[in-house]
Amino acid sequence: MSKSKIHYAWVILIAGILIAGAGQGVILNTFNAFVKPVTLDLGFSRAEFTLCSSISLIVGVLTLPYLGKLFQTSRLKLVVCACAIVASLVPLGYALCGSLWQFYALSAVLGLAVNGVGLTMIGSVITNWFNRKRGLVTGIAFAGSGLFGAVMLPIVTSLIEASGWRFGFTVIAATAAVLFVPSAFFMLRATPQEMGLAPYGDSAGQTGEPAAQNGMTRAQALRTPALWTCMVGLFLHTGVCIAINANCVAYLSDLGHSAQVTGLVASVVLIFLTIGKIGFGEVFDRLGDLKGALLMTVMVTAAPLLFLLARNTFFAFFSVALLGLAGGGGSVVASHIIASYFGRKNFASIFAIAMIPGQLGSAIGPVFAAWIFDLFDSYTVAWVLCGVFGAVSIALFILSALSARKMPKYD
Known part of the structure; x- marks a missing residue:
């Protein structure tokens, strides 16, 4: 060519x-x-x-x-x-x-x-x-x-x-x-x-001569702590993002914000989600898997805690913007980590497994936050727990990276 x-x-x-x-x-x-x-x-x-x-x-x-x-x-x-x-x-x-x-x-x-x-x-x-x-x-x-x-x-x-x-x-x-x-x-x-x-x-x-595709098989990857800690981290990260996203309009309405504000907040989430997907793609390229994942999970830990202050309009917008960026990062982190840790030989098969926790988090997160609201007649406990889950995801991505660095080199 x-x-x-x-x-x-x-x-x-x-x-x-x-x-x-x-x-x-x-x-x-x-x-x-x-x-x-x-x-x-x-x-x-x-x-x-x-x-x-x-x-x-x-x-x-x-x-x-x-x-x-x-x-x-x-x-x-x-x-x-x-x-x-x-x-x-x-x-x-x-x-x-x-x-x-x-x-x-x-x-x-x-x-x-x-x-x-x-x-x-x-x-x-x-x-x-x-x-x-x-x-x-x-x-x-x-x-x-x-x-x-x-x-x-x-x-x-x-x-x-x-x-x-x-x-x-x-x-x-x-x-x-x-x-x-x-x-x-x-x-x-x-x-x-x-x-x-x-x-x-x-x-x-x-020259038209493609490089060899090296990497682990799916069975080998499933036996590594690096994959499992990463997947649990993805489950928590996605669950937190979707829990807040799905309930933010109701929460802000409960706080007394107008329909115009709540509608604009929902749009801001979508806009920053798009920015986050592109931006974190570049972040992972430049900083690598661990630093990129840490930045993403710190954001998702801070967002629900800042959302507790959302009676103030500035914090309402700032927290969901942060959430959108972190959610965008969550969309691309699995692809980058799987290729980095386990190679390309069986990438699609391993990647498909790694995407399952995110889909489960998307299903459970909104229901979890709504259930907490029904239990306490308030979202406060839900957002505090989301902050805790975000912090746990930080630790899990660190453990995943450390485990990956100890793995033997794949063929």
């Missing part, structure tokens, strides 16, 4: 942005806009309808290890294309639903497909294609979910108000398909070897 030509890795980055934008951004991040209109129209309780998200998440967690194995085979593109078709059709199916069981059944189908076009797949492909700037590039690709979600959410809200929730789901399906077709079907390539290239930043790429 001539030095004057643009490396195909940059096309892969664009594909990753579009796939993250379609799957996570357009399909998943807009679901909350449908809760009120669907429940009012069909007579479901909000708890019954929001269970759709939990069903998708649980099915996704159960299938993620299997998908992780497929991501490291030549069938990756076929899997991604199949999942893209299914994920696009599910919102169209939602538009035709009239019964709760139909929503649940389609949500289970979405759970089977969503990780095939999700961050785990994108992180695996980015790691295959980039040696240099891998953290930054992963963050940029992941940021597609926040960017497309931020753009699509107000559009969908307006469409629902004007034409109804069924039309809104139809537009979601069409938009996702428009984004998936060029990215998943035409632009995506699982590895640079498919095109006779080496990863971007690999000197072998100038």
